[in-house]
Amino acid sequence: xPSIKELKQYLETLQNLGIKELYAEAGATPGxxxxxxxxxxxxxxxxxxxxxxxxxxCTKCTLAAGRIKFVYGDGNPEAKVMIIGEAPGEQENLMGxxxxxxxxxxxxxxxxxxxxxxxxxxxxxxxxxxxxGNRDPQPEExxxxxxxxxxxxxxxxxxxxxxxxxxxAQTLLATNQSLGNLRQKVHFFEGIPSYVSYxxxxxxxxxxxxxxxxxxxxxxxxxxxxxx
Numbered sequence: 001x002p003s004i005k006e007l008k009q010y011l012e013t014l015q016n017l018g019i020k021e022l023y024a025e026a027g028a029t030p031g032x033x034x035x036x037x038x039x040x041x042x043x044x045x046x047x048x049x050x051x052x053x054x055x056x057x058c059t060k061c062t063l064a065a066g067r068i069k070f071v072y073g074d075g076n077p078e079a080k081v082m083i084i085g086e087a088p089g090e091q092e093n094l095m096g097x098x099x100x101x102x103x104x105x106x107x108x109x110x111x112x113x114x115x116x117x118x119x120x121x122x123x124x125x126x127x128x129x130x131x132x133g134n135r136d137p138q139p140e141e142x143x144x145x146x147x148x149x150x151x152x153x154x155x156x157x158x159x160x161x162x163x164x165x166x167x168x169a170q171t172l173l174a175t176n177q178s179l180g181n182l183r184q185k186v187h188f189f190e191g192i193p194s195y196v197s198y199x200x201x202x203x204x205x206x207x208x209x210x211x212x213x214x215x216x217x218x219x220x221x222x223x224x225x226x227x228x
Contacts, residue, residue, distance in 0.1 A: 044077035047155050051148075055128070060144040063129035063137075069096030073124035073152055080228060081121040082158035083107070084149070086167040086199060087137050093130040098123045103200040107164075110200065110213070114221040122156050124149055126171050142171045153190065159227045161192050162220055165199030183216055186223065193227075195220040 039047050052072040058064060071088040074097045083099075091101035099107045111117060127137040127145040137145075153161075163169045166179045172189050173182065173196075182196040197216035198209050 044155055048073065048077050048152065051151065051155075055148055058128070058144075058148075061127075061129075061141045063127060063131060063141055066093075066132055067129040068093045071096055071098055071125060071128050071130075072148070073122060074098055075118055075122035076120055077122060077156060079120060079122040079156055080159040081116060081162065081224060082153060082156055082160075083111070083121055083123045083162045083164060084168045084172065085123070085125045086165045087125050087127045087134075088130040089134050089201070090130065098125050099200070102204060106200040106203060110217060113214070114217050114224075122152075122158065124152050126168050136167050142167070146171065150190070153192070158192060160220070160224050161189060161194040163194055163196045165202065168199075169196040183212070184219060193223060195223070 039050070042050065052070070055072070056070040058070065069092075071092045085098060088098065089101050089103065091104075092098055098104070107123075108118065111121060126149060127141050128148060129145075131137050131141070161172075163172060166182075169179065169182050170176060172194070173187055175182070179196065179198070185195075187194045187196065195216060197220070198206075198213045203210050203213055
């Protein structure tokens, strides 16, 4: 099983090779290459829809075996804010959209508190298929799905990212630091300012974390206001 160190090396390799070329190749269909496919004339919405259809039958990892629906992403394809969670749950697997269960309802309330909603943000997860029993995605599953996510980021081009949960933060920041060490400070993913907070599902299990999560959101929102 790949370690966090190996995941970090993988991310560094992606950066060295160039994101656009490698991420497109990662999902290329047999007989095609990234260089043969020209999406330059597509708007963001059409581009994302095309890629969602292209990757929907992905079998790059074992999570495909339990997939009902491929949960690609949802929201405003021109969003200034991108929210990244960990993995689909039961309801997401049924509906094909991220954050639609109880955690999604809480997320809606959280972003409403900072004057955002699903019409103004774009939401995606580290992995696109539900892990069995809602366990954390394994490193090899994250590695398999990561090119899809970073391709989404490169299309949407958000001004700022909110990473929700330890899996999202550790994967995108290529670190094994704790959530406590990653919160309350700005990070950068491919030059995009990024903040880390608790996953809404964790807040449902641990309501005492809601106050520190609110502090995270306020810090995130202040930076967001400075960007728009």
